[in-house]
Amino acid sequence: MMRLSVTESGIFTRRISMEAAAPSLYGRGMTQPVPTTGLPFMKMHGLGNDFVVVDERRTGPAVDADRARALGDRHRGVGFDQLAVIRDDAEADLELLFWNADGSMAGACGNATRCVAAWEMARRGADSLTLRTERGLLRAEARAGGLVAVNMGAPLLDWRDVPLAREVDTLHLPIEGDPVATGMGNPHCTFFVEDAETVDLPAFGRAHEHDPLFPERTNVQVAHLVGPDHLRMRVWERGVGVTLASGSSSCAVAVAATRRGLAGQAVRIDLDGGRIDVDWRDDGVWMTGAVAHVFDGVWHG
CATH class of the missing domain: 3.10.310.10 (Diaminopimelate Epimerase; Chain A, domain 1)
Incomplete structure (x- = not known):
């Protein structure tokens, strides 16, 4: 296993100050005190799949559907594919909730999970941790070369679990193109x-x-x-x-x-x-x- 640090190549590539009035936030992964106004966030991506990350362990409840849509607007907001919210969890190192750009919730987001895991492992000086999502408890690990792995759980293959509207063969759906x-x-x-x-x-x-x-x-x-x-x-x-x-x-x-x-x-x-x-x-x-x-x-x- 490779121990992550905030300077390791491939994990934190660059930081850009978005708020000149609060320079203490930048380059520190939101480890400084929460600003008196505004919502601190991180922008991350996994292979161009981009995310806004809000750490509600520090801010308290901060995200709802309206705020997710506003933040997700690429012209008037920050822009993202998904928004990840970090919360405390009694059994895992942290819990993650996910929002789509249209304000709907997602049950899983593998790349965001890897991004948050990389940041949290670097912050803790650890090379593995557990995260809770709707999928249950997931394990993330640091790998050589600045890569991050996450176990996304067992695939759901029964039609009820996908879920589908009726009983069909999930390996050959009755849709043109045989998906x-x-x-x-x-x-x-x-x-x-x-x-x-x-x-x-x-x-x-x-x-x-x-x-x-x-x-x-x-x-x-x-x-x-x-x-x-x-x-x-x-x-x-x-x-x-x-x-x-x-x-x-x-x-x-x-x-x-x-x-x-x-x-x-x-x-x-x-x-x-x-x-x-x-x-x-x-x-x-x-x-x-x-x-x-x-x-x-x-x-x-």
Whole structure:
């Protein structure tokens, strides 16, 4: 295991001061006193899948649907794919809640989980920790080269658990294109295509996010096989749209490829934002990749 520090390459790449009136916040990962006005936050990303992170252990209750939408506005707010809220937990090192940019809640966000885990491990001087999400207790670990791994839990393969609206074979959904359904805290619908690059993803994702078979909407992935245990994937996230990467979607695609016999249980996935490695083991689906802490700021909206 590699012990993380705030200066390790690949974990905290740069910081940009957003609030000149509160310079003590920046470059310190929100370790200084909470400002008297405004909401302190961190901006992070995993392979371009970007997040705002609010530590409610310090601020108290701070995020609701309206504030999530305001912060998520890329023109009038900060902008993010998901917002992660950190809370205390009696059994884990911390608890995470997730919001989408449209103000809806997400059950899981693998890349945000890895980003927060990297920051918290560096803050504690630790190389592993446990986090609670809707998926239950998850383990995160520091890996060589500044990478971070998280166990996203066992995939949900029964139609009730995804969830779907009625009983169907989750390996072959009755939808044109023969997609696979997988639950990874969020519902996922994976299409294996000849060339993911040629798919009109905004139109395709928008059309399938609201398929009546998915009562809670769904993330939509298109993927093709590049080589042995190597996939190219693009993703549309419910409540967000096209994103450069998605952790839970990457896990779902890897599981779907394994179930279809297209790949083994350890899979490399190339996303628009970079590479992630997924390994479906007996104890759950592990996801490993790079993370970055971009800047700290204070929201006055």
